[in-house]
Amino acid sequence: MLVQRSDPKRVDRAARLKILALDTSTEYCSAALWIDGEERQCLEHAGQRHSQLLLPMVDRLLGEGGLTLRGLDAIAAAVGPGSFTGLRIATAVGQGLAFGAELPVVPVGTLEALAAGSESVEVATALDARMGEVYFAAYRRRGQDFDTVVAPTLAPPDAVPFLPPGAWVGCGVGFDRFGAALTARLGAIAIVHDRHPEARCVARIAARRLAAGERHAADALVPLYLRDKVALTTAER
Numbered sequence: 001m002l003v004q005r006s007d008p009k010r011v012d013r014a015a016r017l018k019i020l021a022l023d024t025s026t027e028y029c030s031a032a033l034w035i036d037g038e039e040r041q042c043l044e045h046a047g048q049r050h051s052q053l054l055l056p057m058v059d060r061l062l063g064e065g066g067l068t069l070r071g072l073d074a075i076a077a078a079v080g081p082g083s084f085t086g087l088r089i090a091t092a093v094g095q096g097l098a099f100g101a102e103l104p105v106v107p108v109g110t111l112e113a114l115a116a117g118s119e120s121v122e123v124a125t126a127l128d129a130r131m132g133e134v135y136f137a138a139y140r141r142r143g144q145d146f147d148t149v150v151a152p153t154l155a156p157p158d159a160v161p162f163l164p165p166g167a168w169v170g171c172g173v174g175f176d177r178f179g180a181a182l183t184a185r186l187g188a189i190a191i192v193h194d195r196h197p198e199a200r201c202v203a204r205i206a207a208r209r210l211a212a213g214e215r216h217a218a219d220a221l222v223p224l225y226l227r228d229k230v231a232l233t234t235a236e237r
Contacts, residue, residue: 013211014037014207014208014210014211015036015037015207016036016037017034017036017073017074017207017210017211018033018034018035018036018065018067018071018072018073019033019034019072019073019074019075019076019106019203019206019207019210020032020033020034020058020061020062020069020072020074020075020076020097020203021033021034021075021076021077021078021108021199021200021202021203021206022054022058022075022076022077022078022090022093022094022199022202023077023078023090023110023113023197023198023199023202024046024050024054024078024083024086024087024089024090025078025080025081025082025083025086025087025090025110025127025197026082026083026086026110026127026173026196026197027045027046027047027083027196028043028044028045028046028196028197028198029043029044029045029046029049029050029053029054029057030042030043030044030057030198030199030200031054031057031058031061031199032061032198032199032200032202032203033061033062033065033067033203034200034203034204034206034207035065035067037207039200039203039204040061040064040065041061041198041199041200042057042060042061043198043199044057048085050085050086050089050090051089054089054090054093055093058093058097068101069097069100069101069103070101070102070103072101072103073103073104073210074098074103074104074105074106074206074210074215075094075097075098075101075103075104075105075106075218075221076094076105076106076107076108076202076203076205076206077090077091077093077094077105077107077108077202077221078090078108078109078110078113078197078199078202079091079107079108079109079110079221079222079223079224080109080110080152080223080224080225080226081110081111081127081129081135081152081154081224081225081226081227082110082127082135082197084223084225087223087224087225088223090221091221091222091223094218094221095218095219095221098218098221099218103218104210104215104216104217104218105215105216105217105218105220105221106205106206106209106210106214106215106216107216107220107221107222108202108205108206108209109137109152109224110127110135110197110224111125111127111135111136111137111139111152111172111197112137112139112146112148112205113197113198113201113202113205114127114171114172114195114196114197114201115137115139115141115146115171116146116201116204116205117171117195117197117198117201118169118171118192118195120141120167120169120192121140121141121167122138122139122140122141122149122166122167122168122169123138123139123140123141123146123168123169123170123171124136124137124138124150124163124168124169124170124171124175124186124189125137125138125139125170125171125172125174126157126160126170126171126172126173126174126175126178126182127172127173127174128173128174128177128178129154129174129226129227132156132157133154133155133156133157133227134154134155134156134157134160134174134178134182135152135153135154135174135226136150136152136153136154136155136160136161136174137150137151137152137153138150138161138163138168140166144204144208145208149163149164150163152224152226153226154226154227156181157174157178157181157182157185158181158184158185159185160182160185160186162185162186163186163187163189167190168186168189168190169189169190169191169192170182170183170186170189170190170191170192171191171192171193171195172195172196173196175191175192175193176191176193176194179191
């Protein structure tokens with residue numbers, strides 16, 4: 001269990017919200033509770049056990065936070081891109097909990113959540129998409145928010161979009177596994193290893209958006225796949 005106080009400069013209404021956040025987009029499974037600016041998170045390397053781990057994490061967080069679902073302001077989930085099965089788990093669980101408790105939802109992009117876990121200003125993110133490709137995006141920090149420089153896209157590591165000039169930092173398992181090809185394509189870029197999306201970062205983003213007035217019906221939690229197939233055909237292999 002991680003309990004972490006958010007940046008004291010982080011503003012206002014976001015610090016007075018209560019949000020449950022979910023992320024099952026990679027091999028890690030995490031749930032987080034944002035309570036009045038404080039982050040509580042359960043995180044575990046799940047393999048294929050996301051469906052077994054997620055709801056017990058939610059129950060634990062709510063219990064330790066002294067809350068029920070109806071005491072929340074919203075539910076947020078990382079909607080992708082990422083693992084096909086993982087995305088379906090978080091979005092389905094998030095939808096079900098939000099419908100049952102009559103709560104709004106906030107969909108959050110997985111790659112933006114990955115960027116939010118970095119302290120860098122200019123962040124390129126990459127996840128392994130299998131089949132020799134990566135999910136790739138780039139963001140520039142503006143205060144507590146991010147501007148999208150390269151929207152989430154699917155590409156081979158040697159064909160990702162070029163980045164504009166800047167002090168770019170790369171993170172995510174895509175950089176861990178395809179660092180040589182990505183740096184050959186992008187040029188000088190500092191790689192921070194062993195970073196992955198986490199629900200606490202999903203919660204941070206959702207808190208700011210919810211405070212700004214963004215909220216959606218539960219059925220807005222739908223996976224962002226970027227790809228319509230999960231394996232190569234025999235001929236393609």
